[in-house]
Amino acid sequence: MGDSQYSFSLTTFSPSGKLVQIEHALTAVGSGQTSLGIKAANGVVIATEKKLPSILVDETSVQKIQCLTPNIGVVYSGMGPDFRVLVRKSRKQAEQYHRLYKEPIPVTQLVRETAAVMQEFTQSGGVRPFGVSLLVAGYDDNGPQLYQLDPSGSYFSWKASAMGKNVSNAKTFLEKRYTDDMELDDAVHTAILTLKEGFEGQISGKNIEIGIIGTDKKFWQAPL
């Protein structure tokens, strides 16, 4: 692989025009636990597997789905510690916006600022990209929104998306099942079914996490 000569320094493009570190980061994401999100007509749902390394781990201490503001939640696939850093930065950005404008930050603005942080780490010295892809679910004046952010800093708005280990099967499943006029309850149901598709072992309330936001604009985690 001629590209491997260019993987030592992030600031160098490989001859094929790729930034190899970002490719590696995406591989890290691709081997992470599956997570997915679905945008319904009246809300958004995000969900993830929560496979713990041992039965001795206290599963209540593990929170893979976090809220960034009262009306925006996020889930990830990839490296947990990198996720925590991004959550911290995003929350701060959301609060700074509020301090300046006394308005809750619109979902697109928060996504854009978080993506800008992720991009910084692909163009600075001595740092590596974040090994996570994020699914941001929010509800603001522009309605329900679902965004995926990649380690490169690029972001896309999705009607439904999946990331992590089982991504291709999950996406095929979602493509078949998604309808534009889906209600939030249907979307939650579909999300759980999609997770079940690629689940190794028995799916239960203890090894998945679900985050939901509806027309009340309050992000909450479904107790399972």
Next chain:
Amino acid sequence: MSIFEYNGSALVAMVGKNCFAIASDRRLGVQLQAIATDFQSISKIHDRVFLGLSGLATDAQTLYQRLVFRHKLYQLREERDMKPETFANLVSALLYEKRFGPYFCQPVIAGLGDEDKPFICTMDSIGAKELAKDFVVAGTASEFLYGACESMFKEDMEPEELFETVSQALLSSVDRDCLSGWGGHVYVVTPTEVKERILKGRMD
């Protein structure tokens, strides 16, 4: 002599029925000498938000330029106009940034918010907001404006009556103040149109 009284100004904003009026005098002076009689203290930020800046003219101009800059970037990023409440908070934050070396201005912000509800507010030179339901005043003639507005104000005035009230309040107040006057500039804003009128008062 106070730095706020160097150039002289008078500003008033009043709430009417689904409309608001914002008015200023037209004098720009250097202490006792009048330099200009067509000075604009009120600027449009966008169709539904107006900003008046009283106090030191140079600070008013610079602050205005900074605010327009911020608002233009906001419009590009968020693809929408700023609500008046949001704009007021931005002005307050910018003023407080200079807490220990402030802009010598007193802004008056007036706009139509959600559902065409009129919004007015003023703040001091370091960003302490004062929201009011009826009227707000600023400038060297502010004490006189308080008195005039308090006695002339009525709730839910239609645009035409609001215009008359604001004009009378402004002209009678600036006549008492030697540092403001030389006519008036009144904007009456409804959800559908903006009416701009020049008043002729005592030209001294």
